[in-house]
Amino acid sequence: MSLIPKKGTVYVVDDDEAVRDSLQWLLEGKDYRVKCFDSAEAFLVRFDPREVACLIVDIRMEGMSGLDLQDRLLERKSPLPVVFITGHGDVPMAVTTMKKGAVDFIEKPFQEDALVALVERMLAQAQQAFEQYQEQMSRDALISRLTSREAQVLQRIVAGRLNKQIADDLGISIKTVEAHRANIMEKLGANTVADLLKIALGAQHPKS
The missing domain is CATH 3.40.50.2300 (Response regulator)
Known part of the structure; x- marks a missing residue:
């Protein structure tokens, strides 16, 4: 009891x-x-x-x-x-x-x-x-697993930029962007871009 x-x-x-x-x-x-x-x-x-x-x-x-x-x-x-x-x-x-x-x-x-x-x-x-609060801590823990480059790519995905634009922004190839994107999806446990946005936006804008 x-x-x-x-x-x-x-x-x-x-x-x-x-x-x-x-x-x-x-x-x-x-x-x-x-x-x-x-x-x-x-x-x-x-x-x-x-x-x-x-x-x-x-x-x-x-x-x-x-x-x-x-x-x-x-x-x-x-x-x-x-x-x-x-x-x-x-x-x-x-x-x-x-x-x-x-x-x-x-x-x-x-x-x-x-x-x-x-x-x-x-x-x-x-x-x-x-x-x-618990959800926020979970999101933050997931985001912290990204490398600094992956975090840069994620930031641009959230901003609605296309792979080609992200590649131009960061001076890397589209294939490298795609590889980073796949890694980000896996690390954050996201199956779709919508899932990815929910996790990323939740981590950036905690509920009051």
Whole structure:
């Protein structure tokens, strides 16, 4: 039996122990793995970006605030979905967080059903982001197998240039271009030019 529930991990960052305990009890009861932290600083030390997870964080805390933590995660280009816990007077501040990419905010006292539904949505988003990240890593690994000359040929194939034009560009024969092209197709596991373009363009333009 796996020790990690299949639903994913929920990070809870709040300096109020009662809120942490309440969220942990609620979410573990719904089969989520919950990791609680009493400060943003403690969370940043332990956060594993390779985990399919989401973050529930209080907007106001001693030390680093939830807003500051969001900025740190943005600097790291973290795809971690974030939802903020807010007090009654914090709604304008919470709107600012959403403009920076937060998924949502919830006001205290929060409704359990609404929170669980939000966590479900965030973890689905996290799973999708993680899969895209994995695909990107696979593409990059394939592209890295090409020689510098093969990479030059691929760049021109993607630009829509014909074998003769590529040969002229690089000062090589058409047969050499064809040989490079065959090697590229084999190394990237592409059966068609369309496959080749999908791999190459995916590697050059990672999804946001």
